[in-house]
Amino acid sequence: MLMAGALTLCLIVLVTGGSRAQVADTRVDLGEITATAARQPVSSPWLRVRIREVVGQLDAECYQPALARRAGVSGELQVRANLSRSGRLTGVAVTRARGGTLPAALATCVRAAFARAQLDLAPLPATPVDTTELGAYVETPRRGPPEVRYPVRLSFRLALSAPPAPPADTPAPDPDPTPAACGRNPEGCRSSGCPSGMRCDTRVACVPSSCGCNAETGQYVCTSDCGGGMCVRDRPSPPTQP
Numbered sequence: 001m002l003m004a005g006a007l008t009l010c011l012i013v014l015v016t017g018g019s020r021a022q023v024a025d026t027r028v029d030l031g032e033i034t035a036t037a038a039r040q041p042v043s044s045p046w047l048r049v050r051i052r053e054v055v056g057q058l059d060a061e062c063y064q065p066a067l068a069r070r071a072g073v074s075g076e077l078q079v080r081a082n083l084s085r086s087g088r089l090t091g092v093a094v095t096r097a098r099g100g101t102l103p104a105a106l107a108t109c110v111r112a113a114f115a116r117a118q119l120d121l122a123p124l125p126a127t128p129v130d131t132t133e134l135g136a137y138v139e140t141p142r143r144g145p146p147e148v149r150y151p152v153r154l155s156f157r158l159a160l161s162a163p164p165a166p167p168a169d170t171p172a173p174d175p176d177p178t179p180a181a182c183g184r185n186p187e188g189c190r191s192s193g194c195p196s197g198m199r200c201d202t203r204v205a206c207v208p209s210s211c212g213c214n215a216e217t218g219q220y221v222c223t224s225d226c227g228g229g230m231c232v233r234d235r236p237s238p239p240t241q242p
Contacts, residue, residue, distance in 0.1 A: 044146040047146060066103060077095070187220075202230075210228070
């Protein structure tokens with residue numbers, strides 16, 4: 001029984017792919033569409049509306065998964081395709097625009113989304129108009145697909161943008177107090193040593209042997225002894241008698 005339940009749970013995870021955190025404020029914007037048929041330009045509101053319907057699915061289907069793998073991905077994609085009379089897009093090619101940072105896997109996902117898209121061939125609905133207004137008129141339903149020779153060659157760009165990646169975490173400050181917070185350490189030379197040509201003398205002055213910096217007060221706390229020593233010039237050894 002437990003084995004069957006675990007197997008069912010695994011299948012659910014595999015099918016759904018698990019949950020992924022969504023990145024807010026992402027955009028997939030459709031640029032200007034260039035369309036030609038038999039080398040003649042084609043301009044159709046129907047065409048832009050139907051292409052935009054496919055573009056509206058790309059954020060959740062392709063862009064968000066790409067951002068989950070690498071934050072801050074942005075740039076432009078160039079899309080080229082042929083529109084057939086049936087509303088299918090054939091020969092879809094998606095390339096990264098020059099200077100973009102979009103990964104190749106994202107371009108592959110976008111190409112697959114357009115390749116399996118079926119554009120709705122129904123005419124666009126009429127824009128609602130208030131007939132009570134002075135000079136108002138009732139608009140007839142917009143035309144459907146462009147009445148041209150097929151296929152229609154399409155070319156357009158997609159701009160994908162997301163918030164910049166958060167800055168890398170800065171290293172935490174060292175919790176240990178540093179001597180620089182208190183200035184020069186007054187402890188004697190028995191702990192730190194002396195420069196070349198000098199020696200540590202514990203009889204010339206009362207110098208503590210050890211001191212520690214208190215970062216809160218900015219002062220050193222030293223031992224009460226006088227055995228720290230002070231650096232004095234080393235006396236040269238007397239010459240040996242022959």
